[in-house]
Amino acid sequence: MLFNSAPYLFAFLPLSLVAFYLLAKVSRDAAKIFVIAASLFFYSWISAKFLPLLIGSVVVNYVLGRAIILANGGENFGRAALLRNVGVLGNLALLVYFKYTNFLIENVNVVTDANIQALNVILPLGISFFTFQRISYLIDCARGEVQDGRFIDFAAVSVFFPQLISGPIILYGETKPQFANSHLGSRAASNLTVGSVIFAIGLFKKTVLADNAGYASDPVFDIIANGGNPGALAAWIAVLAYTVQLYFDFSGYSDMAIGSARMFGIRLPLNFHSPLRANSIIEYWRRWHMTLNRFMVRYFLPALSLKLTRAAVGRRLGDRSTFFASVVLPVFLTFVVIGIWHGASWTYVLFGVLHASFVSINEVWRNARKRKRKRLGLKGAHKPAIGEHLFYHVITLLCVLAANIMFRSETVSAALAYYRTLFAFNVTPASIAPYRPELLLFVAVGWFIILALPNTQQILRAYRPAVNWNQWRNVALPAVGRFIKWRPNAVGLAACGLVLAASITAMIIEMSREPAQFIYFQF
Structure with missing residues (x-):
């Protein structure tokens, strides 16, 4: 059901709102149960075939999250980390299977001249978005940022239909308190x-x-x-x-x-x-598809940067080499992953490579300016003049246009x-x-x-x-x-x-x- 369709605008949304606010006067739990049911109906309108996958994802990740929280509470951090890793890899495995299997088979056939038959795999609606949401939940449980909660709240947050299909990629900790709030169904x-x-x-x-x-x-x-x-x-x-x-x-x-x-x-x-x-292209990505960028910066980039920084320090590399290992390389790889996340096609891979290159160059330029200002004894952040600001803006737009051509092309x-x-x-x-x-x-x-x-x-x-x-x-x-x-x-x-x-x-x-x-x- 599309947001810009007559069934959504004139039937589903208004009827859901009426039922929600009427039920909330009786019981907040009744209102939440209705939200869950309405959201599953919304999803099944387009993708009924994968409704069991969505429900299974909610149930399995809730159980894993509870197990991780209990392991943390018992100070069994090794078990919590193991459960987190199993959950994250399991979610990623589903995403890879449905989204990338045939792309991998196609490229293996090209490289090896094999004749592996493509699988009859259909991409479940919204899997790229709700997979990342589940992963963020499990990692936040392992970090101790999520406290044990009821299944009804977790399910309501997980399948809430406005964000289910194409985001935003929400964090459990910012949305669950709103569902648990005593004001739910008021105002x-x-x-x-x-x-x-x-x-x-x-x-x-x-x-x-x-x-x-x-x-x-x-x-x-x-x-x-x-x-x-x-x-x-x-x-x-x-x-x-x-x-x-x-x-x-x-x-x-x-x-x-x-x-x-x-x-x-x-x-x-x-x-x-x-x-x-x-x-700047860095600032562009802070404000474009902000929740995807937040997910990568919160969960992927720090872990990758930490590993590469330790490797650079262990090899006693110089300042410049350490900067490339701890900042430029992890940033580059992060944006390649962002490109691949968008789809199983070389155009999306190269879209990611283009933005990875632009952002990496931006990081190098910003670091060079910072080092120069430090060398000259200048304090505070550099404030570009109007002409310089306009020049940077035009360069940023040209980078975006160049990458969008790759993104749009088949x-x-x-x-x-x-x-x-x-x-x-x-x-x-x-x-x-x-x-x-x-x-x-x-x-x-x-x-x-x-x-x-x-x-x-x-x-x-x-x-x-x-x-x-x-x-x-x-x-x-x-x-x-x-x-x-x-x-x-x-x-x-x-x-x-x-x-x-x-x-x-x-x-x-x-x-x-x-x-x-x-x-x-x-x-």
């Missing part, structure tokens, strides 16, 4: 109002901005993939359009997830915070052909044909919104729109419209109504075909 008017506004903005991003930007980018990517050459102008416009599509598609989904959850009184973490305003050869086309400075009829004025307008408006206007959470800043909002309140402040602040008055309600009307109109126009799927559903 309905406030939660419904704020959640509806967040959801409406997200729906607008998806149906009006992302989908129309896709109509501007798809023809050119298809022409180039099929051996055509529409010219550099078309290629540059199309990659700008695709970046708008990707941004608002996933940002819109995240808003709809956060808005849906908020209607139930649950605050989810941010997943986007104006990443394309960043003036094959590596198609991506390489696209890179060549970017510098094929010829204008042909094919370079102009895909572009109706209204499509170009959507792309231009999309970039203006991205770069200049307040984002969703900044517009809703008076209502703590996310569980970690205070951490990001003063980051990426907009260049235009800082005064824009939603209030539940006549103007605010009218604006929300117009946004919803535009979104629903766009949905009606597309009723002749299936609702456009979210790009990250495939992961």
Whole structure:
């Protein structure tokens, strides 16, 4: 069931909210049981075949988590570590089997000239997201950051439908207290109002901005993939359009997830915070797919960095070599893993390698600047001038555009052909044909919104729109419209109504075909 579909908007969500708040007046446990049942129904609407896998994952990881907590409580840390490792490897094994088995078989066949038959494996919906959520739970149990809790709370957090399919990747410790809170099921008017506004903005991003930007980018990517050459102008416009599509598609989904959850009184973490305003690729990744980056920085990068640092110190390497071993190499490998997480394709591997290279170079540059300032006796962080800031911003955007071409292309050869086309400075009829004025307008408006206007959470800043909002309140402040602040008055309600009307109109126009799927559903 898609967030931008009629069944979700006009049946599932409103009926679920009514039932939830009515049951919460009787019993909070009854409300939680309903959330679990509704979430399983939501999942089975698209992927009923894998419902037993989802339920089994919840039950097995809860049992493992309890065993780890008990082992920690008895100071049997070796047993706790063993159970943690078994659980983490078991979750990863499921992910690898379903997502990467045929990719591995295909490449083994190419390298060894073997003829291994591909397996009939279908990717379960949302497995990349809920696998990482389970892993984070087990590791936090082993760290002593999660206390023993009831199965009903764990299940409600684990399958809560707004975040189940494509994130955000939540932490148990930030969400479970909200389900266990005595205020669950109260403050309905406030939660419904704020959640509806967040959801409406997200729906607008998806149906009006992302989908129309896709109509501007798809023809050119298809022409180039099929051996055509529409010219550099078309290629540059199309990659700008695709970046708008990707941004608002996933940002819109995240808003709809956060808005849906908020209607139930649950605050989810941010997943986007104006990443394309960043003036470094490091900062871009802090604010793009924030919960995936948080997961990798919290659970993968430190362990890898520690092992490599110990190896460097043991070999008595110099400062520069130790820096490369303890910072650059683990960062590079982390972003390669992020690329592979996105999908079983060489385009995703190379997408990860590109970002790994960009971030590693950024780390080297930042370390060199830091060493130079220390050598000159300068104190405090370097504050770039306006021109320097603009230069860094443009470089960051070019890196993002370059990686997005690999991300969008179905094959590596198609991506390489696209890179060549970017510098094929010829204008042909094919370079102009895909572009109706209204499509170009959507792309231009999309970039203006991205770069200049307040984002969703900044517009809703008076209502703590996310569980970690205070951490990001003063980051990426907009260049235009800082005064824009939603209030539940006549103007605010009218604006929300117009946004919803535009979104629903766009949905009606597309009723002749299936609702456009979210790009990250495939992961």
